[in-house]
Amino acid sequence: MSNFKKLISIIAPMIIALLLAVLVLYGPFCLPKSEPATVEKAATSLSANVLRGEQLKDQALDSGYLMIMGSSELLRFDSFHPSVLTHKYQRGYQPFLLGSAGTQSLTHFFSAQAMGKHLNHKRVVVIISPQWFVKKGVDKNMFDYYYSKQQATHFIRHANPHSEADRYAAQRLLSMPSGRGDEVIESSLKNIASGQKISANQKFLVNDLKSPNLSHQDQLFTRFFIKDRRSKIDEQSRVLPNKYNQQQLNWIAGNLGKEHSTNNSFQIDNRFYDRQLKHALPGLMNSQQNYTYEYGPEFSDFQLLLNQFKKHNVTPLFVIPPINSKWMVYTGLRQSMLNDFDKKITYQLKTQGFDKIVDLHTDGDVPYFMQDTIHLGWRGWVKVDQELNRFVKQKQPQRVHYHLRDYFYTKDWQQRVPATIKKY
């Protein structure tokens, strides 16, 4: 064989490999959708890559799943968890859980804005944890963990530099290490944050190179790394009676709660108590006396999410969970502070026309309402499920009327003392 032929036989496979790789990563096509079973698996996976991705969520929205945005409480899969109850009783809807420990408003905003038009006229449930609203706002490490470049490019492609919301979002993303991790994304965000359009060059790099590559990666890989909890959910649903009965469920929830919280006086689930609390207990006494959930950037981050709901005519239901009262007494967390937080967030919601709120912030003393210190469980989930059911059954208005105010993006609002707010 001549040297030239040898050379060709060496190079040809590499060139083909290169072309195939470029085609798969940048080609102008969509890879096939996932099986419905994969979407079902993703609905209760709470896997970070599902949150970061796009295709699976869009598919779920299109096939009628009810998005539930929240954080660590979604991981508490007892028998009364919304995913378990809808699995047992055909309720006409199926939740798609979005979030995990450490997801807060900003993560949910970027995830929701990437859903784009798939969100149009949908119902969405948001479980607002008071714990999100610490002074410093979302933990940068946590935000980075759930950060998705794909969502960032989606944001850049659709951002309007004249909108206060988009400028604020860009500036928030720039304050996170992940937002500064990629030169093109960083420089584009800087443009948007300063009220300028992105340059033609940035547009090309983001629209034509990054975006197709990232969405192809999502379409190729997200479906393979999903935690499967379906058998666990099925197992949890077996203790439930075959026929749905509200009072009976509430009664069983109370009993199960009693059974599972025998080794402590806080009505906290035994396993959680053993693993997470027992050792640290003495140090935690009166440790939360100075905690406050009344100030900080989270209020403006949350406003971004509301803005997204308005854009797509979404009807959201907000759930404000309580904190275990016995635990509050022990750690010195003040109910009055919690009331003030509730007043501030309720004001932000209601003045702008978001009036579907399940406000449970005073229910922390209902026995077996909370599974542990801050997470809903047993009777808490039963209550939430009732409200979800009612929400889904309600007739949805053709057009929703929200009137959003840029004031909620200001430092002024973040630092506003709840006592100066009129009850709305």
Next chain:
Amino acid sequence: MPNVQPYQNPQYFIWLLFALLPLMVGLYHGKRWRWYETLVSLVFLILIFDQDKLSQGIALICYTIIQVVIVAGYFHYRTKKDSPNQFWVFALAVFLSIIQVIVVKFTPLFCAGRDSIVAFLGISYLTFKTVGMLMEIRDGAIKEFSLSKFLHFLLFFPTLSSGPIDRYRRFTKDYEQVPDQSKYVELIGKGLHNIFLGFLYKFLLGYLFGTLWLPRLERLALMQRNGHFLGLSIYVIGVMYCYSMYLFFDFAGYSLFAVGTSYLMGIETPINFNKPFLAPNIKEFWNRWHMSLSFWFRDYIYMRFVFWAMKHKVLKSRVAMANIGYLLLFGLMGIWHGETWYYIVYGLFHACLIIGTDAWLRFKKKYRQSIPSNRWTKALGIFLTFNVVCFSFLIFSGFLDQLWFS
């Protein structure tokens, strides 16, 4: 100009391909276009050291000038007629050539973790090359010195940041000639194979172990540290293996890129890894892991120490001399990695392992009849070596420092 770090992402190889294509066409037709080669090297060096890395670039230029003066000066001294070949001149030359790297290595220790302003990417590897040259000049092994060859050797961009560490005489032999056509086609084949294998190692497996799994395992291990003896939960073992795999695939991948790129340029840079996890004992492991560095330490530190000690009859026992040599060698390598307890413990741990292995090999030789040697004992050896090495990498990773002291 953008800033581009070597082999950092797949796009880098597109730049590389465009830059090297004319050079490869030339080599294929039997010509080495030095001016073009120089231009490509210069562009890639500028890409590494521009923008916010500019101060590093300036440090590199100063460093290069100083090394040229030292090496050329010592070469002149050593090759003039009736050279006195004084030891102190040689020692001074070596000292002057390593002083910058010493400053760089010790700055973080004395200045609260800050990097030295005379530091730049690849400084140790460049210093390894010049020190090796000084030693060979003293031995009389290097008989000719050319400024342009020296600069090409020192600043050869494919191996600049982390080796493999080539030798001057070997490099110049390749550099002076053009491989004949069928040989060069073979080199292209091997080079591309190395680069594609490198993709698998660094961008797939390295990413899997280092970016996807390792942080998760570390977080779990840190969360579970309370309530376990020394914080050693099962996840620490996970961290140990995961980090070891990451370290191997990341570095071996990098080395494959460097070697592959060199091949395309018609230079046969030595390989750096040869299935290290299949080594049947720890001595063999060091013949297979980061080979260019361990051979450098063996030839220029260990052997020279042992010869010197034998010549001066420092100790009676050869075994003791070899063992002190090992402690010196690995202690130095530990300190070279950085002045933290875990790098030094890592070095001394390996020294002890080798000393122990040596003793065992002597014992085995003596009682050859009664100790079985078959494929099962060999497999056991590989298994033990692998696990001991992974444990040493756990020390090396610094994770124990985090686990215990933060």
